[in-house]
Amino acid sequence: MSEPLAPQYNPSSIESDLYRWWTDQGLFAPESHAPGSGDPYVIQMPPPNVTAVLHMGHGLNNTVQDVLIRFERMRGRRALWVPGTDHAGIATQNVVERLLAQEGLTRFDLGRDAFVDRVWAHVRETGASILDQLKAIGSSADWSRTYFTLDEGLSRAVRETFVRLYEEGLVYRGHYIINWCPRCLTALSNEEVDKEEVDGHIWHLRYGLQGGTGHVTVATTRPETMLGDTAVAVHPSDDRYSHLIGRQVLLPVVDRSIPIIADDAVDPEFGSGAVKVTPAHDPLDFEIGRRHALPSIDVMTPEARISLAAPDRFQGLDRYEARSRILAELESSGLLERVEEHRHAVGHCYRCATVIEPRLSDQWFVRMESLARPALAAYRDGTISFVPERRGDDYTSWLEAIRDWVISRQLWWGHRIPVWYCDSPACGATSVSRTDLSACPECKGPARQDEDVLDTWFSSWLVPFSSLGWPDNTKDLAMYYPGNTLVSSPDILFFWVARMIMSGLHFMGQVPYTRIYLHGVVRDTQHRKMSKSLGNGIDPLEVVERYGADALRYSLISGMSVGTDVILDPKDLESTFAPARNFANKLWNAGRFILSNLDGPPRPLGGDHPVVVRKKELTLADRWILARCDATVVEATEAYERFRLNEAAGAIYRFIWSDLADWYIEQVKPRLYGEQPGGDVARAVVAQTFDVALRLLHPVMPFITEALWRKFAGRPETASISIAPWPRADRRAQDPDALRDFGLVQELVGAIRGIRAEYGIAPGQVVRAVVTPNDATASKGLEQERSTIIRLAKLAALSLGENRERVGGHAVLSDGSAVFVPLGEAIDIGRECGRLGSEVDRLGRMVESQERKLGNEQFVSRAPGDVVERERQKLTAWKEQSQVLLKKRELLGCS
Numbered sequence: 085m086s087e088p089l090a091p092q093y094n095p096s097s098i099e100s101d102l103y104r105w106w107t108d109q110g111l112f113a114p115e116s117h118a119p120g121s122g123d124p125y126v127i128q129m130p131p132p133n134v135t136a137v138l139h140m141g142h143g144l145n146n147t148v149q150d151v152l153i154r155f156e157r158m159r160g161r162r163a164l165w166v167p168g169t170d171h172a173g174i175a176t177q178n179v180v181e182r183l184l185a186q187e188g189l190t191r192f193d194l195g196r197d198a199f200v201d202r203v204w205a206h207v208r209e210t211g212a213s214i215l216d217q218l219k220a221i222g223s224s225a226d227w228s229r230t231y232f233t234l235d236e237g238l239s240r241a242v243r244e245t246f247v248r249l250y251e252e253g254l255v256y257r258g259h260y261i262i263n264w265c266p267r268c269l270t271a272l273s274n275e276e277v278d279k280e281e282v283d284g285h286i287w288h289l290r291y292g293l294q295g296g297t298g299h300v301t302v303a304t305t306r307p308e309t310m311l312g313d314t315a316v317a318v319h320p321s322d323d324r325y326s327h328l329i330g331r332q333v334l335l336p337v338v339d340r341s342i343p344i345i346a347d348d349a350v351d352p353e354f355g356s357g358a359v360k361v362t363p364a365h366d367p368l369d370f371e372i373g374r375r376h377a378l379p380s381i382d383v384m385t386p387e388a389r390i391s392l393a394a395p396d397r398f399q400g401l402d403r404y405e406a407r408s409r410i411l412a413e414l415e416s417s418g419l420l421e422r423v424e425e426h427r428h429a430v431g432h433c434y435r436c437a438t439v440i441e442p443r444l445s446d447q448w449f450v451r452m453e454s455l456a457r458p459a460l461a462a463y464r465d466g467t468i469s470f471v472p473e474r475r476g477d478d479y480t481s482w483l484e485a486i487r488d489w490v491i492s493r494q495l496w497w498g499h500r501i502p503v504w505y506c507d508s509p510a511c512g513a514t515s516v517s518r519t520d521l522s523a524c525p526e527c528k529g530p531a532r533q534d535e536d537v538l539d540t541w542f543s544s545w546l547v548p549f550s551s552l553g554w555p556d557n558t559k560d561l562a563m564y565y566p567g568n569t570l571v572s573s574p575d576i577l578f579f580w581v582a583r584m585i586m587s588g589l590h591f592m593g594q595v596p597y598t599r600i601y602l603h604g605v606v607r608d609t610q611h612r613k614m615s616k617s618l619g620n621g622i623d624p625l626e627v628v629e630r631y632g633a634d635a636l637r638y639s640l641i642s643g644m645s646v647g648t649d650v651i652l653d654p655k656d657l658e659s660t661f662a663p664a665r666n667f668a669n670k671l672w673n674a675g676r677f678i679l680s681n682l683d684g685p686p687r688p689l690g691g692d693h694p695v696v697v698r699k700k701e702l703t704l705a706d707r708w709i710l711a712r713c714d715a716t717v718v719e720a721t722e723a724y725e726r727f728r729l730n731e732a733a734g735a736i737y738r739f740i741w742s743d744l745a746d747w748y749i750e751q752v753k754p755r756l757y758g759e760q761p762g763g764d765v766a767r768a769v770v771a772q773t774f775d776v777a778l779r780l781l782h783p784v785m786p787f788i789t790e791a792l793w794r795k796f797a798g799r800p801e802t803a804s805i806s807i808a809p810w811p812r813a814d815r816r817a818q819d820p821d822a823l824r825d826f827g828l829v830q831e832l833v834g835a836i837r838g839i840r841a842e843y844g845i846a847p848g849q850v851v852r853a854v855v856t857p858n859d860a861t862a863s864k865g866l867e868q869e870r871s872t873i874i875r876l877a878k879l880a881a882l883s884l885g886e887n888r889e890r891v892g893g894h895a896v897l898s899d900g901s902a903v904f905v906p907l908g909e910a911i912d913i914g915r916e917c918g919r920l921g922s923e924v925d926r927l928g929r930m931v932e933s934q935e936r937k938l939g940n941e942q943f944v945s946r947a948p949g950d951v952v953e954r955e956r957q958k959l960t961a962w963k964e965q966s967q968v969l970l971k972k973r974e975l976l977g978c979s
C-alpha cells in the first residue's frame with residue numbers, strides 16, 4: 085500500500101486488492117476488531133439460492149446490509165453479518181432437471197440417489213459463485229461463518245425442529261386440498277402461489293333433475309372438474325331451491341346420479357345460487373364434502389391429465405383438452421346454458437409459472453395459529469418494528485388470517501422428512517425420529533422413510549439460530565442471538581421474515597431481530613420490475629467492471645428513499661452510473677491534492693476535536709469548514725441510524741463535493757503553497773475534515789475511501805478505515821457565526837460570478853467589485869475573507885463601502901448587502917448597449933405580432949384552449965424579457 089496514488093481513479097485496479105487485504109486481515113469477523121468489547125450487532129443475510137446469479141435485487145439488498153454493518157462496525161459494535169446459501173429445493177431441482185432434459189433424461193431415469201448426487205455435483209460446480217459476486221460489490225459478511233442450508237449442522241436443526249413440533253402436536257399429516265404444480269409435481273404452500281389476473285370465462289351448465297323435468301343451473305370457471313362432481317349444493321335458506329333439497333340430478337357427460345344438498349357455505353348471490361361440488365378438486369368443496377360425507381373422486385393425475393376415474397373417452401387428456409371436449413359435448417346436448425367473460429385471479433407456480441391445480445393429497449402440515457399469536461403480540465407490543473411502518477399492517481393481516489403451512493414437497497432435493505412407516509399390517513407404526521431408522525421401533529420389522537422432502541423455507545425460517553449452531557448451546561448462539569436488523573425486499577415478508585419471527589419466539593423464546601427494514605425493488609424507467617424474462621435487467625458485475633463497485637453502491641443508495649423503489653435505466657448505463665463515478669473521481673482528485681500537500685503527518689487537531697489547534701489560529705474559512713463538517717457528522721449519523729441511507733449519502737456528497745472540494749480546498753491553497761501564513765493550521769484542518777468525510781462515506785463507498793484513507797502519512801500498515809472509529813459530533817466545532825459569515829462570502833462570490841456570466845465577461849478578465857455591506861457583521865466577515873473573494877471571483881480590487889458608480893451590473897445578497905460590478909473597464913459599453921438595443925427591438929416586433937394574433941377573434945375562438953393559453957404565456961415571457969433588457973440598458977447608462 086505504499087505506492088503513490090494513481091493520477092486517474094481506476095476502481096478495477098484497487099477494488100479486488102483491497103478486498104483481499106480486508107479478508108486476509110480478518111476484518112469482517114467480529115472477534116478480530118472488537119475483542120471482548122462492544123455490543124453485538126447482527127444481520128442475517130437473506131441466503132441467496134445456491135445456484136443463483138447476482139442480479140440488481142441482490143445488489144441493492146446486500147448493499148443496504150453492508151452499509152448498515154459497516155456503520156455499526158465503525159461505531160465499535162461487535163458487528164456480525166452472517167452469510168449463507170439456500171439449497172432452494174424446487175428451484176435447484178428444476179435447474180438440474182432442465183439440464184437432464186437436454187440429455188433426453190428425466191430424474192426418474194436416474195432414480196432418486198443418482199439424481200440427488202447429480203444435483204450435489206451441480207451445486208459444487210456452479211454453486212456459491214454468487215458469494216464471490218457479493219464480494220465483488222464489497223459485502224463485508226463474515227465468510228468464515230458461511231452456511232449452506234443442507235449442511236450437516238443446519239440439517240440437524242431442521243430435524244430437531246420437525247421432531248419437536250411433531251411432539252408438541254404442531255406438525256401433523258393430513259388429507260387435504262393443497263396447491264399442486266403439475267409441472268414440478270409437488271405441493272406448494274399458499275405463499276408459493278403467484279396470483280395473476282387472467283381473462284377467463286364462467287360457464288353455466290344445466291344438470292337435469294332426475295324423476296321429473298327441469299334442471300338446476302350451476303356455474304363454473306373449470307368445467308373439466310365436473311367429471312369429479314359428487315353433489316350440487318344450495319344455501320339452506322334459498323327459497324328457489326328448498327323444494328329440491330334431497331332430490332337427485334343426473335351429472336351430464338358422466339351420467340352419474342348426484343344429490344342436491346344444502347350447505348351454509350354456498351353463496352346464493354353467485355351465479356344461479358346452485359353450485360357443483362367437487363371435493364377432490366376445490367378447497368371449499370372439500371369442506372362441504374366432509375360435512376356431508378360425500379365421496380371424493382380424483383379425476384386428475386399428478387400431471388393434470390384426466391385420470392382413470394373419469395369416463396374412458398377423457399382419460400389421458402390434458403386438463404384443457406378435456407375442458408374443450410366437455411364443453412363441446414354439453415353444447416351439442418343443449419346443456420351449456422351460457423358463457424360469460426370473467427376476469428379472475430388464477431394461481432401460478434412461483435418457480436415455473438404453470439397454472440396450479442388444487443389437489444387432494446396426503447401432506448405434512450404445521451399448525452400455525454399458536455405460532456402466529458406471539459408473533460403478532462411482538463409487533464403489537466412494540467418488540468419489533470417495521471421500516472417503513474405501513475409494512476406492519478401487511479404483517480398483521482397475514483398473521484391474523486394465517487392458515488396451516490403445508491411443508492411436504494414431492495421433490496428429491498432437500499431435507500427428507502424424518503418419518504418412517506412400518507409396513508407390517510399388524511403394527512403399521514408411524515415413527516418420527518431425530519436419527520435415521522433402519523427398523524420399526526415398535527415391531528423391529530422393516531420401516532421405510534417418507535419419500536417427500538421439506539419445503540425449503542422450513543430450513544431458512546431457522547437460520548437466525550441454526551446458523552449459529554442451534555440446537556447446541558454454542559458460544560455464538562449466546563453472543564449473537566437475538567440479532568438486530570433484518571434487511572429484506574418486501575416479497576419475502578411472509579415466506580421468510582414473519583416465519584423467522586415465529587420460529588425464533590417458539591424455539592429461542594425471543595424474536596430474532598427487532599427492526600425490519602423492507603426496502604423497495606429495482607425497476608426500469610417504465611417502473612417495471614427488472615426481470616430476466618422482460619430482459620430489462622442490469623448486470624451488477626458489468627457495472628462494477630465499468631464504473632466500480634463504489635459507483636454501483638452509491639447509485640443504488642442515493643436512488644432509494646425509505647419505502648420507495650430504485651429506478652435505473654438498463655438502456656443507458658452511462659447516465660445511470662456516471663454521476664456516481666464522477667463523484668468518485670472528484671473525491672479521488674481532492675484526495676490526491678490533499679495528501680500531496682500534507683507532507684508528513686499533519687499537526688493533530690486532537691482526534692475529532694478541533695480545539696487542539698487554538699481557536700484564534702483558525703481563519704473564518706477554517707471555522708466554517710469545521711462547523712460544516714460537524715453538522716455533516718450529525719446529519720449523516722442520524723440518517724444512517726434511521727435507515728435514511730440516501731439522506732446520509734446526500735449530506736456527505738454535498739460536504740465533499742461543494743464544501744470541501746469546491747470551496748475549502750480552493751480557499752486554502754495559498755496557505756498550503758506558503759503564499760500566506762498559517763499553512764500548518766490549514767493542513768491540520770484539511771486533513772481532519774477530509775479524514776472525517778472519508779469515514780462518513782466509507783459504509784457507502786468502501787473501496788475508494790479505504791484507498792485514500794490508508795495513504796495518510798503515519799498510518800500504521802495494518803490500519804483500516806473499516807474499523808476506524810466513527811466520527812463523533814463535537815459541540816465545540818459548532819459555529820453559527822462562521823456558517824453565516826462564510827455563507828455570505830460564498831453568496832458574494834456566486835453573485836459576482838453571475839454578473840460576469842450575464843455580461844459575457846471573459847474568464848481571464850479581472851473586474852472590480854464594490855460591496856455595500858448591510859451591517860457591521862457583514863462587513864467584518866467579508867473583510868476577513870477579502871483575499872478569498874478577490875481570488876475566487878477574479879477581482880482586480882474589492883471595495884467595501886458606499887457605491888458611487890452607476891454603470892454596471894448589480895445584485896443584492898440575502899442579508900441585504902449590495903454588490904456592484906463596474907463594467908466600463910471590462911466590456912465595451914457602447915457595443916453592449918447596441919446589442920441590447922437591437923435585442924429589445926426584436927422582442928418588440930415579436931410582441932406586436934403576438935398581440936395581433938391574440939387580438940384575432942377567429943384564432944382565439946377556434947384554436948383549442950391550451951394552444952391559446954400557450955400563446956398568451958409566450959407573449960408575457962417576451963414582455964418580461966424586454967423589461968429586463970431595458971433595465972440592463974439603464975444600468976449601463978445606454979443612451
Ligand SMILES: [Zn+2]
Pocket residue numbers: 265266267268269433434435436437438
Ligand atoms: Zn412448478
Ligand SMILES: [Zn+2]
Pocket residue numbers: 506507508511512513524525526527528529
Ligand atoms: Zn412396526
